[in-house]
Amino acid sequence: MKLYYSPGACSLASHIILNEINVDFDLEKVDLKTHITEKGTNYYQINPKGYVPALEINPGLILTENVAILPFLAQHDPKQDLIPPSGLGRAKVLEWLGYLNSELHDAYSVFFGAPLTDDAKQKAYAELDRLLTYIDQAIVASGNEYLVDDNFGPADAYLFVLTNWSNLIKHDLTPFQNVVALRKKVAARQSVQIAMRDEGLIP
Structure with a gap:
């Protein structure tokens, strides 16, 4: 490949x-x-x-x-740890990938197009915060180590990569403690x- x-x-x-x-x-x-x-x-x-x-x-x-x-x-x-082969577990992985792709990815992407006015930038930051608040709360509600279950998977990799872009756009992730904690676990993987x-x- x-x-x-x-x-x-x-x-x-x-x-x-x-x-x-x-x-x-x-x-x-x-x-x-x-x-x-x-x-x-x-x-x-x-x-x-x-x-x-x-x-x-x-x-x-x-x-x-x-x-x-x-x-x-x-x-x-x-090891069949990254994604369940079928059933609800696999559907939950696809659900997260769809959300990250259609919502969070797009919310970050606006910063990499034409220059934003100050007002547009603040609205874009607010939209990121709204989406990350949902993700942060979903991590707590699930009680899982990662987004879907207690195993690292593709949705976790995608979330890690997208939230890396906060460094490029000077966006503060510290309010989202559960997202930050998940990021640290992902970052430590070989x-x-x-x-x-x-x-x-x-x-």
Whole structure:
């Protein structure tokens, strides 16, 4: 398999899960401004949507979108800890991935487009806080170690990556103590440390 990624982008979640399942894979960095890969390929020829991640499963067979790639990779976990094979447990993972993708990801994305006015920025911060308040309270209500159960999974990787962007936009996460605690557990995983080093995000 090959993962097309941009350092620190949402493709980092797929990179983390690839490390978790301990398979051989290649990485190819994409410049999202020029849409040229590090090997000089026009990225639109690989993924016409133009954004990451894209997972090449076999030559010419490409899967895109986090909500598809993350459970696809997680189901290859030999321990079957990353995602339940079926039933309500699997549905809860997909529920979280859908929420993170459609709500939290979009709420962060507005900061990376055209420059925001001060008023628009404050409204965008408030929307982030609203979404993170829900997540923070859901973690408490569940009584679980992670978002779905007591096992780390793809939704946790995705939440970790998205909330990393708070550092880039000067957004304070400290009010969300349960989110911060979950982030610390995720950050300590070897799969995460390796992925972040490989992408040049940490020494």
